[in-house]
Amino acid sequence: MARLPVYLRILIEQANxxxxxxSSEGLAELAGVNAAKVRxxxxxxxxxxxxxxxxxxxxxxxxxxxxxGLTHDWPVVIVGAGNLGQAxxxxxxxxxxxxxxxxxxxxxxxxxxxxxxxxxxxxxxDLPQIVQSRRVSIGVVATPPAAAQDAxxxxxxxxxxxILNFAPVVLNVPIGIIVRKxxxxxxxQILSYYEQRRTPVGxxxxxxxxxGRGASA
Amino acid sequence: MARLPVYLRILIEQANxxxxxxSSEGLAELAGVNAAKVRxxxxxxxxxxxxxxxxxxxxxxxxxxxxxGLTHDWPVVIVGAGNLGQAxxxxxxxxxxxxxxxxxxxxxxxxxxxxxxxxxxxxxxDLPQIVQSRRVSIGVVATPPAAAQDAxxxxxxxxxxxILNFAPVVLNVPIGIIVRKxxxxxxxQILSYYEQRRTPVGxxxxxxxxxGRGASA
DNA sequence: GCAGCTTTGTGAATGTGCGCACATGCGCAT
DNA sequence: ATGCGCATGTGCGCACATTCACAAAGCTGC
Numbered sequence: 001m002a003r004l005p006v007y008l009r010i011l012i013e014q015a016n017x018x019x020x021x022x023s024s025e026g027l028a029e030l031a032g033v034n035a036a037k038v039r040x041x042x043x044x045x046x047x048x049x050x051x052x053x054x055x056x057x058x059x060x061x062x063x064x065x066x067x068x069g070l071t072h073d074w075p076v077v078i079v080g081a082g083n084l085g086q087a088x089x090x091x092x093x094x095x096x097x098x099x100x101x102x103x104x105x106x107x108x109x110x111x112x113x114x115x116x117x118x119x120x121x122x123x124x125x126d127l128p129q130i131v132q133s134r135r136v137s138i139g140v141v142a143t144p145p146a147a148a149q150d151a152x153x154x155x156x157x158x159x160x161x162x163i164l165n166f167a168p169v170v171l172n173v174p175i176g177i178i179v180r181k182x183x184x185x186x187x188x189q190i191l192s193y194y195e196q197r198r199t200p201v202g203x204x205x206x207x208x209x210x211x212g213r214g215a216s217a
Numbered sequence: 218m219a220r221l222p223v224y225l226r227i228l229i230e231q232a233n234x235x236x237x238x239x240s241s242e243g244l245a246e247l248a249g250v251n252a253a254k255v256r257x258x259x260x261x262x263x264x265x266x267x268x269x270x271x272x273x274x275x276x277x278x279x280x281x282x283x284x285x286g287l288t289h290d291w292p293v294v295i296v297g298a299g300n301l302g303q304a305x306x307x308x309x310x311x312x313x314x315x316x317x318x319x320x321x322x323x324x325x326x327x328x329x330x331x332x333x334x335x336x337x338x339x340x341x342x343d344l345p346q347i348v349q350s351r352r353v354s355i356g357v358v359a360t361p362p363a364a365a366q367d368a369x370x371x372x373x374x375x376x377x378x379x380i381l382n383f384a385p386v387v388l389n390v391p392i393g394i395i396v397r398k399x400x401x402x403x404x405x406q407i408l409s410y411y412e413q414r415r416t417p418v419g420x421x422x423x424x425x426x427x428x429g430r431g432a433s434a
Numbered sequence: 435g436c437a438g439c440t441t442t443g444t445g446a447a448t449g450t451g452c453g454c455a456c457a458t459g460c461g462c463a464t
Numbered sequence: 465a466t467g468c469g470c471a472t473g474t475g476c477g478c479a480c481a482t483t484c485a486c487a488a489a490g491c492t493g494c
Contacts, residue, residue, distance in 0.1 A: 005406040009385055023471065032387040036453055036474095043473055051472045052460045068406050069413025076405065087304030088401070093385070097402045098409075137412050138405065161415070162408040168226055168310070170249045178411045180404050184305070185314045187397050188293065188355065189222040189285050191379040192315075194395045195354050196286025198378070240441065253444095253483055260443055268442040268489045435494100442489080449482075458473075464466090 001041050006031050008064045015057050023054040075102035077136045077160070079151040080143035081111045081121045084166055088142055090117035102134040103127075107147065124154060131158040141165045152179075218258050223248050225281045232274050240271035292319035294353045294377070296368040297360035298328045298338045301383055305359055307334035319351040320344075324364065341371060348375040358382045369396075 010030045014022060024042070028035040042049065045063050049055045065071055076099050078085050088094070089104045104116055105124045112123045122130065130136065139155035141148050141163060148167030155163055162178045165171055168186070171179050227247045231239055241259070245252040259266065262280050266272045282288055293316050295302050305311070306321050321333055322341045329340045339347065347353065356372035358365050358380060365384035372380055379395045382388055385403070388396050 002403070002407060004410075005400070005403040006387075008406075010387075024473095025471085030387065034453065036455090037451090039472060040452085040474080047473070049472050050460065051458070052462090052470045054471065067410070069409045070406065074405070074409045074412070083304045083307040087300045090300040091401070093402055094405070097406070099402065099405045138408050162412055164404055164408060170223075170227075170247065178408060180408060182399060182401070182404055183222070184308070184399070185226075185310055185316065186219070186222040187381055187399055188291070188311070188316045189225070189287065189314070190219060191355050191381060191395060191397060192286045192291045193221075193284070195291070195379055241443095242441085251483065253485095254481090256441090256443065257482085264443070266442050267491090269440045269491055271441070437494090438492090440489100440491085442487105444487085445485095447482105447484080449480105451480085452478085454476090454478100456473105456475090458471105460471090461469095463468090 001044065003031065003033065003037075003041055004064050004068055007038070007041070008061065008068065008070075011057050011061045011064070015061060019057055021054045022057055022060075024049070027055070070098050073098050073100055074138055075100050075134050075136050076138045076140055076164075077102050077127065077130055077134075077155075078104045078140045078142055079106075079124065079127070079155065080141065080147070081106035081108075081114070081116065082142065082144070085140075085142035086116050088140060089119055092117075099138070102136050103130040105130070124151075127154055128158040131155075131160055136160060138162045138164065141167050141171070143167055145169045218261065220248070220250065220254075220258055221281050221285055224255070224258070225278065225285065225287075228274050228278045228281070232278060236274055238271045239274055239277075241266070243271070287315050290315050290317055291355055292317050292351050292353050293355045293357055293381075294319050294344065294347055294351075294372075295321045295357045295359055296323075296341065296344070296372065297358065297364070298323035298325075298331070298333065299359065299361070302357075302359035303333050305357060306336055309334075316355070319353050320347040322347070341368075344371055345375040348372075348377055353377060355379045355381065358384050358388070360384055362386045 007027060010027065024038045025035045028038045045067055048060060048063055078088055078101060081104050085104060089101050094101060101117065101119050104119050104121045105127050106112060106121055107124045109123065111121050114121050137160060139160040141151045143151045145167045148165065148169045149171060152163055152171045152173055156173055156177055163171065163173065165179055165181045168183045173179055224244060227244065241255040242252045245255045262284055265276060265280055295305055295318060298321050302321060306318050311318060318334065318336050321336050321338045322344050323329060323338055324341045326340065328338050331338050354377060356377040358368045360368045362384045365382065365386045366388060369380055369388045369390055373390060373394055380388065382396055382398045385400045390396055
């Protein structure tokens with residue numbers, strides 16, 4: 001389920017605030033979802049709650065981490081040292097959450113050697129060496145659209161088995177390679193869709209899909 | 218539908234390659250989806266195809282633009298001039314696709330005045346003035362998590378009615394305000410989930426949801 | 435004009451996610 | 465020890481998305 005990471009982040013925050021136990025309703029409130037959905041999601045992991053009491057935060061964190069495969073770090077390699085690649089490498093949130101940046105590569109020699117977020121940019125030809133020596137499974141494509149397919153091909157050849165694609169193109173990859181796409185312009189276009197259909201007052205956009213909610217204050 | 222932006226991008230590419238007509242099957246191939254789904258999606262806009270021939274690319278582009286509300290530009294304002302805010306402002310893809318950056322604001326005086334992507338960073342107190350003078354409907358939250366709720370509140374008070382949130386927190390907004398969330402770490406966690414459940418060979422992750430596909434080469 | 439090929443548009447079946455509502459089970463107070 | 469309250473876990477129905485399969489419809493060549 002795509003909501004487990006959200007629960008996990010909230011539970012970690014609660015644990016930092018020394019909250020030991022939480023009810024499905026409390027977690028649902030914080031996550032902005034339905035309480036029944038929380039219980040269904042958590043029951044999928046097994047019956048780790050106590051009836052009449054709630055869920056033990058620390059134990060739930062451990063179980064979700066286990067389910068998501070976050071018991072160890074997953075180093076990532078970023079292809080493309082342009083605006084986005086630099087921002088991703090410099091964004092501390094990845095390393096904090098278990099995804100240290102093992103390397104940043106670019107095809108342009110001019111960009112090789114500069115240091116971003118504590119990582120030196122290397123040439124894309126070094127990709128296989130980085131992936132194999134650091135045992136990287138996840139590659140991030142942060143190139144211009146025209147270079148994205150080549151970047152993906154190189155990642156696959158180097159041994160990556162998952163790709164997070166920020167380029168606005170559909171990547172063609174062998175079976176077994178997992179691709180997730182984040183298209184920033186698409187998100188804005190979806191907002192403009194709702195803006196355009198906006199009625200004078202009081203009507204909100206329901207259930208677009210997993211995302212995009214209008215919550216009450 | 219969340220797929221219309223994808224179709225739109227592909228159709229614009231095809232138009233640039235002087236392709237005048239396209240079949241649902243051809244479009245489905247390029248978009249990485251089912252042909253029947255393409256036809257259902259397009260029929261939702263009205264019957265704009267010609268049986269036995271296909272769809273006229275230019276006309277379809279016009280209709281999808283109209284449906285998505287992309288007949289005019291939607292200026293956006295970015296709150297937060299950190300790593301991500303800078304990358305978003307410097308990323309040319311927004312302006313190209315109809316979302317010019319009307320302004321970048323930050324709460325830190327130290328960041329005010331610097332120029333990013335041709336836009337000068339202004340103080341967050343100028344937000345109402347920017348939003349009203351440029352008639353901005355869409356605000357982008359690119360602040361640290363702790364500042365995100367305040368940023369959202371300010372955007373709403375300034376008059377924005379849609380928010381694209383990059384901070385890993387659940388925003389609390391009045392009814393009628395549309396929020397979409399992009400959490401980069403969540404995307405990586407979903408990939409690690411599939412990596413962790415990976416079986417030795419030949420099994421791929423099916424139907425996570427709208428996203429994340431393993432396409433054959 | 436008409437037959438045949440091609441592709442759209444759509445009814446029906448299937449699958450999936452969601453949320454209500456309730457039974458189950460645990461802890462606590464008396 | 466026993467009953468009561470409370471929160472979990474889950475069966476069921478609903479609504480929506482997806483896909484199949486086919487009928488309607490246009491273009492082409494004769």
